Amino acid sequence: MADFLPTFADVVAAAARIGPHIVRTSVMRSAAFDARVGRQVFFKCENLQTGGAFKYRGAINTVLQLDPARTPLVVTHSSGNHGNALALAARARGMRAIVVVPRDSARSKIANIEAAGARIEFCEPGLAAREQKLKEVLARDPGEVVHPFDDARIIAGQGTAVLELLAEHSDLDVVSTPVGGGGLIGGSALAAKALSPRIRVVGAEPANADDAFRSLKTGTRCSVQVPDTIADGLRGSIGARNFELLRTLVDDVITVSEAQIVEAMRITLQDLKLLIEPSSAVAVAAALAGQLGKQGDRVGIVLSGGNVDLDQCPFLRGAAAPAM
């Protein structure tokens, strides 16, 4: 695998390439949150990134390396944020995009992909169904496949968020991100370990989709089939390149319950005034459980995205505005 793995140099090159195209997102803090967890926590706000998630970093890093004249079409499968990001990135480069989307994806994410001008092809949940549908699409419409996470260009792009975080706060003890397919944790680990080998890199995952946790513990790449978690962005299983980076660079993976995820969303809204999606909340939940570093540590958390169906979230009940 080694020749296909991205390196720290790829993350640095990605940062230079995408710099003019992305939002250099804020790093936020909350005294109330710090008091809750007994740590100094630095939140990298990728929920404020273009498209509402870190995924735009990897997507734009990839399409900027393609020639629109030779590659007019990009194709992918995505539970939402990667599809949206790729659609936005393709449009920015004058390319077309087709996105295969599982039917159980968040409605707001599907709407975003359509608004970004991509064509949507629905499939059943689960990796097998996604890949089958992708094959069918490619048979009709040949294009460049941009995998949501198992792609060196994507991983390098995602790593730029932690690169920025550490440029502003170089003395962190721990960096944590959610783990779905492993693009974000892989790129983050490349950035963090190269800049400071003593930083602990910790993934966070729903207990109901704990493939990365089991993969790290057993040393063998595990997968999950149609996991039942509110964290719709983390239902995929860890990719091959991503597992290599996980195995060699990531110190630990923490799992959290569905109830912890929802409570973490709520506390982030209350303390930081920020809306984050369930997939982002897993790392916040790990912090609230006291599982990121030790008392007094300086902890960086990537808030990976903010695309929530307001009327489907347990504490964000639909309710159109009342008639008053």
Added chain:
Amino acid sequence: MADFLPTFADVVAAAARIGPHIVRTSVMRSAAFDARVGRQVFFKCENLQTGGAFKYRGAINTVLQLDPARTPLVVTHSSGNHGNALALAARARGMRAIVVVPRDSARSKIANIEAAGARIEFCEPGLAAREQKLKEVLARDPGEVVHPFDDARIIAGQGTAVLELLAEHSDLDVVSTPVGGGGLIGGSALAAKALSPRIRVVGAEPANADDAFRSLKTGTRCSVQVPDTIADGLRGSIGARNFELLRTLVDDVITVSEAQIVEAMRITLQDLKLLIEPSSAVAVAAALAGQLGKQGDRVGIVLSGGNVDLDQCPFLRGAAAPAM
């Protein structure tokens, strides 16, 4: 009144005085929101200020001008955010604080005031009850009264938010803030008109608490008694100094319905991923109604605060985390 009115020089002096003590809050944008309203909107995020509202600017500007040895106690009445801000500011200076709080204030705000170390004295809603209670408190505990809005030090402090906004985006066509007692709109108008007389300064107010609207239209200071609005920070009536600034410097006041306020909170959460309180949402609602400037204009809005009772907001229903 003129000798008691703050000037632009007071706002500039306040900015220098409080600079090391406040958060220089971010200015955020949203392509989705811009598309909704056909304007370029710049949101000054005072919901991310110390204490969760712009009120800390005025409070810290005031206590920094007091000598703790001679003035060990500050006293005020407040529906929440000013009380919290004054408590935090007093604590930072080693002073005590007593806050008279109407019983119908948001629970989260009351909890914040207590957490900030102030003593709370409850009163009935309405200005008369507030002032009566304040007198009783002062009879027992003589201290410096720091009025929530009708005070030159407070007004000058509140004006620093728009001073910062215009330092970053000097070419705005419109600046809008909510209007309660008028501290924020007064200070903002001082800053905006001095920096660029062509900027329109527009207040926004609940139709159910439209004292500033009526005051501006009639040229006479009006008041409201126990107004029925979800915007708990805007239930007070405009102050004397504040009316002078409104009358001479503010171009217009827009009123919005309760339903518009709730919808504006919801859209801000969706587009900007930011939690704002109902009082903040009035200016956002005015923008959504197309009432701030004209198509294509550059509009600055002060998001005045983010202290919301998550379990009392119409679309943020309580619901503890579900058992999963």
